[in-house]
Amino acid sequence: MTRITLDTSHKPGASPPPHPDLYAKRRQIYPKLAHGKFRTVKWAVMAVTLAVYYIVPWIRWNRGPGIPNQAVLADFESEKLYFFFIEIWPQEAYYLAGLLILAALSLFLVTSLLGRVWCGYACPQTVWTDLYVWVERAFEGDRAARMRLDHAPMSFNKLWRKAGKHIVWLVIAFWTGGAFVLYWHDAPTVAKGWFTGEAPLSAYWFAGILTFTTYFLAGTMREQVCTYMCPWPRIQAALTDEHALNVTYRYDRGEPRGPKRKSEGWEGRGDCVDCNQCVQVCPVGIDIRNGSQLECIHCALCIDACDEMMLRVERPTGLIAYDTDVAVAARAKGVPVPKYRLIRSRTVLYAVLIALIGSLMIFGLLTKSTLEMNVIKDRSPPFVRLSGGDIQNGYTLKLVNKSTEARRMTISIEGAPDAEMKIIGLESGSRKQFEVPVAAYGVDRYRVLVVVPKTEDIQQITFRVTDNATGESDSNRVAFRSGN
């Protein structure tokens, strides 16, 4: 990056200095195509992640009549989230929180083990940028050809190559935005409605936004997203340490560097022949030989480029490699290189936390009941004194039936021996318990009035709902107000 320095030593009376250019123009980066094992891994990860993104909404999953048959669906209309055999109701939104925590911890763990591999391989910005560069290369050729084309005057050749690239980019961007929308509605319906104009306005709107952001971020912003917009490089420093594997230039082996003729020997010089291949393939435009840098996304394409060159000059590969700071320092000092430490306090901590939260969530999912009750207490009025002096509180019971069958349930109260209740809409009269119908796959609301004799001092009562057939039950302890 260009650093701006303002000259403050200027003397009054002298002719004014030229205005400093406060805003450096972006230096266009022309990453060269690398060949090697890491490039292959990147192609594979790209293929898999893109395939997952584009194909998943089309996977069907039979859930029975009246329920969406899409394997992965965030259904806002029915307020449910479907993920294969898992079904999340609004009452269980904590699973989403758990999922986010797991994702964050996994990112921490991977970072403490392997540095920024997420950035280099799996981050959507990386994947789509890589795809876009691939398209660019298909139209405009590799690094040298692209640079030549950019500097050439406008011609038919330049025009059709540029236009073709942008058209394909836009098609990919549109396809990406369109696929996003499919996660929120039944995919075949939206896809068909899209072309007949029957899809909801929000579908067009969001597809438009995603089309724009994909085109803009992956096409023109590229590494600037990673360098200037993404918060992750800032956080990452706190998560990694000198034991983490980072893409590292082994200066202990490479220096002093310099071009080398075939006739010369290797004595008295380093292995780096200063061929600049590592710089040319770098998608963020840095020189890894300057050490670990904020811009580096650890994609390891420089390793591929360097290894290729090392083979050509018949030196061992791995001048640039995934290595730890401690290993490099040890080699430089000539002491034995310590073994890579997989087990460190932070990796153990992250792993344990992941295991803990993961098993909690799995336990929760496995023991998930099909019956849940939420109780909302009337707040206005908080309580009512009846003509006889007895105290009445009003509640709204929400009975959640997650099974696809209508059920009969019994509502009862505990914790107040003389309390009686009344349910609006059921046959009149006060009793200790009521049998109510609960519709299939939904939430039924009942309004319940509880009367406690004035002689009894009750602060809390417990509602219990029990499925008459299976005995499954849920209870909820709530406040009872008497004004005392």
Place this chain on the structure above:
Amino acid sequence: MSSEKDNVDPHSGVETTGHSWDGIQELNNPLPRWWLYVWYITIVISIVYMVLMPAIPALPGMGTNTTGLRNQSDRDNVAIEMGKLDAARQVKAEDLLKASLQDIEQDRDLQQFSLAMGESLFESNCATCHGTGGRGAKGYPVLADDIWLWDGTLSGIETTLHHGIRHTSDELTRNSAMPRFGRDKLLSSAEIDDLVQYVLNFSGRSDSQAAVQRGQSLFASQCAVCHGDGGKGNRTIGAPNLTDEDWLYGGEEADIYTTIFNARNSHMPAWTDRLDDASIKALAVYVHSLGGGE
């Protein structure tokens, strides 16, 4: 303005405005170009907006404000949206009209609809006096308890909603009037004091048995017609029960004195003019569900 040379800042070579404050001068830098362009764009947008949308308010002699080429009107849009909402509600409203109040309350679907509709109607029409959730206030009955001046059944509540209480322009309104015993000189102040003690005695709170004795015959001749011999009240004419713990206008000695002296005849409007029959049905079901429905 002095010569241009004097107005050039020697440090930056930029022209100054020529103003000096305590030796500090202001540079006459041009506006940032991007800023200027944004400003030009907003001017263009405002002109386009004025042509398309209602923008210029009516000036004297102009009659109406400019309507704009798009004929946009928030009023009309709201009316259209409300019309759509009404049409959607109409289907359910017809079901409500067909069913009896009891059936509405028993039918899960209609009940949920009525409770939701009734709640919003209650909050916008009734809560001003009766409080949210019908919690009541002094002079405004609590609707969540089991004490009813008139009738707490579903149809009783519906009748009250339709015709109001002491609503002057409705012949079927619920009507009753307590005489203004003090103000109209029907009773002396001492007699009212005795009556107050007699009424307090219903809830065991009197402090003068002699006054209670004196009040007994007064009550029998003046009050028992409506409130009953035992003070239990009479719901067919809306006469409150004087023996329970509930006091609409306060149960302290001074409150009761004021009530007998001035009488209290509050009003509730008839809602037939403001709400359609389906809305009143939904409201009746909602009020019935608040806690004291009979």
